[in-house]
Amino acid sequence: MDLNHTQKEIEKIKPLVGKLKSIVDKTENIIIIGNGGSNSIASHIAQDYTKVLGKKAISFSDPSRLTCYMNDYGIENAYMKFIEHFSQNNTLVILISSSGESKNIVNAAQYCNENDLDLITLSGFDSNNLLRSFNSKLSYWVDSKDYGIVECVHQIFLHSILV
Numbered sequence: 001m002d003l004n005h006t007q008k009e010i011e012k013i014k015p016l017v018g019k020l021k022s023i024v025d026k027t028e029n030i031i032i033i034g035n036g037g038s039n040s041i042a043s044h045i046a047q048d049y050t051k052v053l054g055k056k057a058i059s060f061s062d063p064s065r066l067t068c069y070m071n072d073y074g075i076e077n078a079y080m081k082f083i084e085h086f087s088q089n090n091t092l093v094i095l096i097s098s099s100g101e102s103k104n105i106v107n108a109a110q111y112c113n114e115n116d117l118d119l120i121t122l123s124g125f126d127s128n129n130l131l132r133s134f135n136s137k138l139s140y141w142v143d144s145k146d147y148g149i150v151e152c153v154h155q156i157f158l159h160s161i162l163v
Contacts, residue, residue: 001148009142009153013160016140021161023120023137024049027092030057032158033079033108034096037151038122042096045158052162058086079108087117092137094158096122098150100129100141109134122157124150 024030030049032042042059049057060066060082069078083093093112097105100123112119113135123131124142132139140157142150 001146001152005144005146006149006152009144009149010156013153013157016138016157017160019138020120020140020157023092023118024053024055024161027090027118028056029088029091030055030094031083031086031091032057032059032094032096033082033105034059035102035105037147038096038098038154041151041155041158042094044155045094048159048162076103076107079104080111083108083111083117084115087115092118092120094120094122095131096154097129097131098123098147098154099125100131101125102131106130109136122154124154 032046034042039059039061043061046057046059049055060079066078069081073081095105095109109119109121109131119134119136120138121131121134121136122140123129125145127141132141142153144150
């Protein structure tokens, strides 16, 4: 991991902290979803947003439910169905995908747009990834193809409002 590149990407967070805080402050229910390392970030941030910000924040990280949804609805639809089952009025959905191309995350974003759910997307890799094409309150992109840089910067970005 190139630490200089990481630092440069972290500096890009500063002008967006106020916008992220404003979006989160206006909602009570938050669903945070990601794959792999991004799922770990989602789980961690959901705990912090509940504990520190007093939000009803959940992630989709329960193995039994996750494997049930994947089996019953297919991997590509599992997150979309979770959002369908757990979203309420005034729900914000935060979707995290390092590549911005994960089919299950893209389908979840499409569901949010079709059902007028507030959405924040976090991605990296290519600037023209699919996740960035959806209507969202905030689309945060990390200019790197290094998973370590993208995942660390995503976590720092989401943590930036915990003061």
